[in-house]
Amino acid sequence: MAQRDRVMRMSVEQPLWRALAGYRVLAMIYAIGLFAAAHDGFTRPWLAIAYFAVLGVWTLATLPQVASAAACTKPFLAVDLAVALTGILITPLADAVQRVHDGGPTLPSIWTAGSVLAFAIKGGWRWAALASTLVAVANLIERGTPARDTVHNVVLVWVASIAIGYVVEVARASERTLARALEIEAATRERERLARDIHDSVLQVLAMVQRRGAVIGGEAAELGRMAGEQEVALRTLVSGGLVPVSRASEDAARDAVVRGAAEDEPDDGPVDLRSLLAPHAGSRVGLAEPGAPVPLAPQAAREVAAAVGAALDNVRRHAGEQARAWILVEDEPDEVIVTVRDDGPGIPEGRLAQAEGEGRLGVAQSIRGRLRDLGGSADVISVPGQGTEVELRVPKHHQQTNDPRGKAEQR
Numbered sequence: 001m002a003q004r005d006r007v008m009r010m011s012v013e014q015p016l017w018r019a020l021a022g023y024r025v026l027a028m029i030y031a032i033g034l035f036a037a038a039h040d041g042f043t044r045p046w047l048a049i050a051y052f053a054v055l056g057v058w059t060l061a062t063l064p065q066v067a068s069a070a071a072c073t074k075p076f077l078a079v080d081l082a083v084a085l086t087g088i089l090i091t092p093l094a095d096a097v098q099r100v101h102d103g104g105p106t107l108p109s110i111w112t113a114g115s116v117l118a119f120a121i122k123g124g125w126r127w128a129a130l131a132s133t134l135v136a137v138a139n140l141i142e143r144g145t146p147a148r149d150t151v152h153n154v155v156l157v158w159v160a161s162i163a164i165g166y167v168v169e170v171a172r173a174s175e176r177t178l179a180r181a182l183e184i185e186a187a188t189r190e191r192e193r194l195a196r197d198i199h200d201s202v203l204q205v206l207a208m209v210q211r212r213g214a215v216i217g218g219e220a221a222e223l224g225r226m227a228g229e230q231e232v233a234l235r236t237l238v239s240g241g242l243v244p245v246s247r248a249s250e251d252a253a254r255d256a257v258v259r260g261a262a263e264d265e266p267d268d269g270p271v272d273l274r275s276l277l278a279p280h281a282g283s284r285v286g287l288a289e290p291g292a293p294v295p296l297a298p299q300a301a302r303e304v305a306a307a308v309g310a311a312l313d314n315v316r317r318h319a320g321e322q323a324r325a326w327i328l329v330e331d332e333p334d335e336v337i338v339t340v341r342d343d344g345p346g347i348p349e350g351r352l353a354q355a356e357g358e359g360r361l362g363v364a365q366s367i368r369g370r371l372r373d374l375g376g377s378a379d380v381i382s383v384p385g386q387g388t389e390v391e392l393r394v395p396k397h398h399q400q401t402n403d404p405r406g407k408a409e410q411r
Contacts, residue, residue, distance in 0.1 A: 013069055013168065016121050020114060021066045027111040028059045034105055047094040051087055051107050058083055059111075072122050081119070081131055084112040088138040106142060116161045125165030132158040192369070206230055270295030273336060276305035277327060280312055284322070289329040294336055296394065300374050304338060304394055307370045307378065311340040311390045319344025319388075335376070338392040347382035367392070 032052050039045050058080075065076045087108035092100050094107065106112070112135055120128035136154040206227045213224020273294040281287040296304065308327060315325045323344045330337040367390065371378040374394050382388040 013121065013171070016168065017066055017068055017072075020117055020121060021063050023117070024059050024066065024111065024114040025063075027109070027114050028055055031105075031107065031109040031111050032056070034109055035107070038099075038104075041096050041099055042094055043096050044094045047090065048107055051090060051094070055083065055087065055108065055111065066118060069122055072118060077115075077119055077122060077127075077131075080115045081134065084108050084115040085134060085138045088112065088135070088142050091142050092144075100143065103143075106139070113157055113161075116157060117164060120161045120165035121168055123165070124169040125162045128161035128165035129158070132161045269298075271298045271301040273301045273304060273329065273338075276301055277308060277329065277338070280305075280308060280327060284324050285312060286324075286326045287329075288326065290331050292331070294329055294331045296336060296396070300394060303370045303374055304336070304392060307367045307392055308338060308340055310367050310370075315340075315342040315344060315388070318347075335396055336394045338394075340390040340392075341387060342389075343387045346384040346386055347380070347388055 032055075035042075035048055035052060039048070042048055062076065062080065065071050065073070088106045091106045095104060116128060116131045116135055119131035132154075135157060139154055209227035210224040213220040213222070213227065216224075273296050274289045277287060277289070312325055315323055319342050323342050325340060325342040328337075328339040328341070330339075367380075368378040371392055371394065376392065376394040378393075379391045380388065381391070
């Protein structure tokens, strides 16, 4: 959501409004300069002076109105255009008739274009067409005849304003599309987080109840059967496409130990990955790590430790309780590599794709999903009869996570 807010604050309209404000001030100065250079030829210079006084005060006083689309209201646009049209229509009264017929500039001169552009930026090409048409009519009335230069200027303003209005509409549509895409992405990530939590807890509890109920028998067997049905239904819901799963930790007790170890580390500094992997070591799980700390961002370290836990759970589930596993931690200059290897029977070819299709997303999401969120990768190498190797790679300089508690991104 913060990313979406940044996009909305960086609206493409804001530079246009700032440019318009600057243009109005410069155009006002230009129009006054034209009058000052030729004031001797005016028949009623006092009328021009009065108009320029109103134009100057209006331009400077309304700078806040052309600062944004919200401030630029319809009443303001109407009055602003009226000021421009009035200046055009009173030009024959203030200036010499011959100068008007010879194509001399109107009193507001190019300031009128700023008023039309305000319509274009505010309302798009339709509003721009309306404003430029009114300006065209006023210019034709002021000249009294459709002279070539007058028609040229009118067409130029009309085409330019409509083009700018159309570009603004396209930019707004693109902005809305981008904002919507970011909103969908944020919602998808939130659904991923919820699905991960379900996979981490509820599904594992249901699976355990099913297994234990089958062993105990009696009423417990019936309870286990019902738990199995609910597990299948929930897996189907989670893997149905709307809620992709990408995080898992099958052993809740062990995960609590890992989380507790992580909480002992400061949240505002790197965490030694070795301290989070140590709880996994045991009589049948070896841990080989460097003799020096392996620093990672706190959330990144927790995600890697959870992915290792998911890999070890797969070893116990599919290779048996007697299978041995080894964890190797390598601290490279640009990345951290954690390898989990076992001496089990290996994974038959096509089994991972089949499991993913059945909604069992332990490898597809609990391992690969976590590393993907960190900007890393997870590779599973398995040869039937020769065990399985899971290689996790986490870049040190691009660690981005989606902390379910709303922690800031770690980089």
